[in-house]
Amino acid sequence: MKDKKGIGRLAIWFFYYIVLTIIVLTIVVVVSSFYSNQYDTRQVEANLIANRLVKCITNNGVIEKTELDSMFTKPCSIKLNTEDYYAEATYLWEGKEEKVSFGKSSLGNLCGLKDKIKITYAPSCNKLRYYSLIKGKEGVIPSRMDLLVVISKTEKNV
Amino acid sequence: MLCRMKKRGIGQLQYFIISTVIAVIIFLALIAFISKSSSGDLTKKQALAKQIALLIDASQPGTAITLDKKGFVISASGNRVVVSSKDSGGGYDYEFFVTYAIKVEDSGDKAIIRIS
Numbered sequence: 001m002k003d004k005k006g007i008g009r010l011a012i013w014f015f016y017y018i019v020l021t022i023i024v025l026t027i028v029v030v031v032s033s034f035y036s037n038q039y040d041t042r043q044v045e046a047n048l049i050a051n052r053l054v055k056c057i058t059n060n061g062v063i064e065k066t067e068l069d070s071m072f073t074k075p076c077s078i079k080l081n082t083e084d085y086y087a088e089a090t091y092l093w094e095g096k097e098e099k100v101s102f103g104k105s106s107l108g109n110l111c112g113l114k115d116k117i118k119i120t121y122a123p124s125c126n127k128l129r130y131y132s133l134i135k136g137k138e139g140v141i142p143s144r145m146d147l148l149v150v151i152s153k154t155e156k157n158v
Numbered sequence: 159m160l161c162r163m164k165k166r167g168i169g170q171l172q173y174f175i176i177s178t179v180i181a182v183i184i185f186l187a188l189i190a191f192i193s194k195s196s197s198g199d200l201t202k203k204q205a206l207a208k209q210i211a212l213l214i215d216a217s218q219p220g221t222a223i224t225l226d227k228k229g230f231v232i233s234a235s236g237n238r239v240v241v242s243s244k245d246s247g248g249g250y251d252y253e254f255f256v257t258y259a260i261k262v263e264d265s266g267d268k269a270i271i272r273i274s
Binding site: 009013016020024027028031032035036038039041044045048049052075077078079080153156 | 173177181184188191192195196198200201204205208211212215216237252253255256257258
């Protein structure tokens with residue numbers, strides 16, 4: 001009889017500590033996951049990169065065709081590492097689409113997949129459109145340019 | 159009989175006191191952990207480092223940015239901004255993409271970042 005009571009009491013205490021441990025662990029996990037979230041600043045960074053690139057190749061609102069083709073190799077006071085960044089400029093020239101790119105192209109491919117499948121450590125894809133005049137041998141032609149800036153840097157932003 | 163009941167009561171009281179003390183200790187530790195996490199240095203360091211890096215990225219040469227250090231040590235090495243605590247060595251660094259020369263000057267509670 002005495003033993004049964006002792007076992008019962010032991011079971012109650014055991015259950016009490018199990019519940020206490022579960023509550024504490026849950027709170028610790030929730031709090032640490034909430035406060036360890038990183039601020040994602042990649043979108044702002046992409047806008048800054050795009051604006052710097054466009055400003056660098058534009059002269060009084062006119063872009064030289066040769067400047068456009070070498071926009072990613074021209075020193076524009078920026079240094080992007082090829083592992084974390086991908087940039088692609090698509091523009092219309094004489095009715096055709098022309099493309100220049102820089103960096104890791106697989107990052108650009110991931111942008112296309114982002115809407116179809118869920119990627120946990122997905123890169124930040126930012127598409128910006130600019131309207132400008134492009135100056136070539138044929139004269140000045142109004143055109144539009146789509147600039148895709150992809151930033152990986154997941155370990156510091158996701 | 160009365161003595162046995164008294165003994166059992168004392169035993170139960172001991173159990174109750176011990177378990178209450180353990181629970182109080184655990185919850186005090188939990189509160190300390192939550193308050194430390196919420197006012198976490200890491201979050202503040204991260205926010206400050208990223209803000210400074212973006213400010214540098216958006217600035218033109220000749221710009222001087224004066225900002226509140228919020229008790230941290232701000233430095234720039236290579237193309238990285240490093241924000242670290244005065245007491246602990248571990249810092250948070252974030253990369254900026256401009257190639258300008260960055261100089262960080264200490265001015266009491268403020269830091270002056272000169273871009274040239």
